[in-house]
Amino acid sequence: MKGDHHVILRVVAKVLIPIIALYGFYVQFHGEYSPGGGFQAGVILAVSVILYSLIFGIAPAMRAITPGFARFIAGLGFVTYIGVGVWALAMGGNFLDYDALFREPPGGHNGQHVGIIVIELGVLFAVAGSMVSIFYAFAGRVSEIRDEDW
Amino acid sequence: MIELISSLVPADIAAHAPALLVVGPMLLAPIAAFMPNGRLAWILSILATGFALVMAMVLVSQVRSVEGGAVLSYAMGGWAPDAGIEFRIDALNSMVLLLVSVIGFLAAIFSWPSVVAEIRDAKRAMFYAAYLVCFTGLCGVASTGDAFNLFVFLEISSIATYVLVALGASRDRRALPAAANYLLMGTIGASFFVVGVGFLYAATGTLNMAELAVRLQEMQGNKAVLAGYAFIFVGLGIKAAMFPLHQWLPNAYAYSPSFVTMFLAATATKVAIYALVRFLFTVFGLEFAFEGSTLIWILMPMGIAAMIACSFQAVFQTDVRRTLAYSSVAQVGYMLLGISIGTTAGVSAGMFHLVNHALIKGALFMALAGMVLSYQGTSLNDLKGLGRSAPWTMTAFAIGAVSLIGVPLTAGFQSKFALVNALFEHGWWWAVAVVMFSSLLAVVYMGRILEAVFFRAPSNPNKRRKEAPMLILIPLWVLAIANLWVGVQGGFVAGLAEDAAMSLFIGDVS
Numbered sequence: 157m158k159g160d161h162h163v164i165l166r167v168v169a170k171v172l173i174p175i176i177a178l179y180g181f182y183v184q185f186h187g188e189y190s191p192g193g194g195f196q197a198g199v200i201l202a203v204s205v206i207l208y209s210l211i212f213g214i215a216p217a218m219r220a221i222t223p224g225f226a227r228f229i230a231g232l233g234f235v236t237y238i239g240v241g242v243w244a245l246a247m248g249g250n251f252l253d254y255d256a257l258f259r260e261p262p263g264g265h266n267g268q269h270v271g272i273i274v275i276e277l278g279v280l281f282a283v284a285g286s287m288v289s290i291f292y293a294f295a296g297r298v299s300e301i302r303d304e305d306w
Numbered sequence: 307m308i309e310l311i312s313s314l315v316p317a318d319i320a321a322h323a324p325a326l327l328v329v330g331p332m333l334l335a336p337i338a339a340f341m342p343n344g345r346l347a348w349i350l351s352i353l354a355t356g357f358a359l360v361m362a363m364v365l366v367s368q369v370r371s372v373e374g375g376a377v378l379s380y381a382m383g384g385w386a387p388d389a390g391i392e393f394r395i396d397a398l399n400s401m402v403l404l405l406v407s408v409i410g411f412l413a414a415i416f417s418w419p420s421v422v423a424e425i426r427d428a429k430r431a432m433f434y435a436a437y438l439v440c441f442t443g444l445c446g447v448a449s450t451g452d453a454f455n456l457f458v459f460l461e462i463s464s465i466a467t468y469v470l471v472a473l474g475a476s477r478d479r480r481a482l483p484a485a486a487n488y489l490l491m492g493t494i495g496a497s498f499f500v501v502g503v504g505f506l507y508a509a510t511g512t513l514n515m516a517e518l519a520v521r522l523q524e525m526q527g528n529k530a531v532l533a534g535y536a537f538i539f540v541g542l543g544i545k546a547a548m549f550p551l552h553q554w555l556p557n558a559y560a561y562s563p564s565f566v567t568m569f570l571a572a573t574a575t576k577v578a579i580y581a582l583v584r585f586l587f588t589v590f591g592l593e594f595a596f597e598g599s600t601l602i603w604i605l606m607p608m609g610i611a612a613m614i615a616c617s618f619q620a621v622f623q624t625d626v627r628r629t630l631a632y633s634s635v636a637q638v639g640y641m642l643l644g645i646s647i648g649t650t651a652g653v654s655a656g657m658f659h660l661v662n663h664a665l666i667k668g669a670l671f672m673a674l675a676g677m678v679l680s681y682q683g684t685s686l687n688d689l690k691g692l693g694r695s696a697p698w699t700m701t702a703f704a705i706g707a708v709s710l711i712g713v714p715l716t717a718g719f720q721s722k723f724a725l726v727n728a729l730f731e732h733g734w735w736w737a738v739a740v741v742m743f744s745s746l747l748a749v750v751y752m753g754r755i756l757e758a759v760f761f762r763a764p765s766n767p768n769k770r771r772k773e774a775p776m777l778i779l780i781p782l783w784v785l786a787i788a789n790l791w792v793g794v795q796g797g798f799v800a801g802l803a804e805d806a807a808m809s810l811f812i813g814d815v816s
């Protein structure tokens with residue numbers, strides 16, 4: 157591989173990207189006990205995709221995670237979040253009332269537990285999907301005037 | 307009719323109406339984005355806005371079931387207000403919600419032909435998703451009782467609006483700078499608002515509006531509260547297109563897709579004015595030392611300046627959409643003038659005009675959308691002779707136009723009359739002269755358009771019988787007839803506006 161100036165970048169990125177993604181999930185699932193949660197985790201996950209496309213180019217990144225998939229994930233997260241709220245409504249509680257999720261007797265906290273985890277999962281999807289979509293929208297933009305025409 | 311429809315809604319659902327009104331469109335927005343084609347997304351948007359309309363009717367009838375107007379409080383997530391986010395619906399909220407959802411529903415129905423003509427196929431589903439998000443945001447602003455939550459919903463609706471405006475680019479490239487300009491101004495406005503809310507939170511330790519109102523009474527002269535007041539006033543002023551802060555509006559209205567123009571003109575600034583009124587009268591209250599002077603030295607002069615300056619600007623436009631956009635700023639001036647009187651009658655007149663103006667501009671822009679569909683351009687030249695080739699569309703347009711001027715038997719007359727009465731009552735007789743003068747200018751700028759439409763020979767003889775499609779004509783005539791109905795029998799809307807104003811002044815000694 158003569159003349160490849162980016163070999164260090166590529167090797168380091170290959171090592172780092174899985175760790176970044178893993179760290180994203182750590183922040184997500186440990187968010188219950190320590191600072192963190194869906195938003196931060198979503199950004200970190202999206203950063204791993206963005207780093208990949210910075211090093212290896214936008215086209216391979218778009219093949220790995222297609223723009224349509226990123227948008228779908230973003231919407232799915234949104235639906236998940238509201239879905240929990242509607243679930244609580246259907247169970248007779250107020251919108252987003254986690255206590256109502258399982259119709260528990262007073263003192264039961266499973267609803268609070270499950271509710272917040274599902275909500276945070278929705279946030280993770282929505283944020284990661286949106287970040288990647290926004291990045292694709294800027295990075296994948298084809299100029300409408302060709303460079304020669306200037 | 308409202309009572310009948312709301313009595314059909316099951317009690318379980320009616321109990322959650324404040325939340326469902328916002329949740330319904332919010333849930334359907336991402337689903338609309340997934341739809342494989344635009345037509346399904348369109349049907350979803352009709353369903354979502356129709357659902358919101360039914361919920362708004364339920365809220366109106368619930369609020370009106372008690373003499374003097376009930377106050378519905380809904381605790382999000384079961385967290386009691388003050389700690390949690392509260393949705394608080396009183397007579398004022400329910401009126402604005404009804405207005406937004408009626409316009410949203412009619413706009414959703416009429417949108418299809420216009421969207422087909424102006425938006426690329428691949429973007430239509432996303433377009434409707436953005437529309438629903440915008441609608442959700444506006445409804446959220448109008449229902450929440452939490453100051454920070456109001457900011458969030460304001461941003462939700464604004465960000466969706468920037469996207470919607472920018473999508474006009476496929477028809478006219480100038481939509482892009484217009485959207486960027488709107489984005490900058492809107493973001494500045496939202497930032498000012500959130501900074502103001504931050505000041506209030508620092509001073510009082512609460513974000514709940516009702517609780518803020520109580521705590522602020524003991525904080526007269528607190529500098530942080532004064533700064534917060536100023537920030538909130540300017541921030542919402544930008545969103546509401548208050549006179550010197552309205553520069554984003556004409557271009558945004560002129561170059562966005564016709565459907566978006568119609569929806570925004572009838573709802574977006576109205577909701578911002580609602581928020582302004584909410585902060586002026588509920589959160590701060592007239593006893594707030596600073597406020598009396600703001601009303602007299604800022605709101606009233608700005609309202610009058612808008613009525614005159616922007617009416618003049620409207621006279622000199624060649625593009626009909628820009629004429630109507632400047633006229634919108636002028637009409638916002640009427641509302642601000644009514645609000646600045648600071649009496650029940652004045653605020654009620656302002657709110658009455660708010661509803662009527664939504665009906666008027668909705669009808670006018672909808673007719674223009676039908677016209678754009680058949681003939682492209684919107685310059686005064688393009689409109690020549692359309693009275694003969696598209697009589698139904700243009701008759702509805704004419705009804706909107708005379709209503710805007712304020713001819714008797716139309717909605718515009720009723721609310722201007724209420725405004726003039728309130729002004730006389732308060733002793734501001736000179737302001738009545740200004741209202742008359744501004745209405746005269748409206749005669750000039752709408753007269754120019756009507757003259758071109760009905761009395762000029764068409765500049766292009768190919769323009770023969772090209773009526774707008776039924777999907778546009780029906781909602782258009784619903785709005786036109788609403789204008790006449792409010793004009794002949796304005797009791798219902800006037801009553802809503804009066805209840806709204808009363809609800810603001812409950813507990814006031816004055």
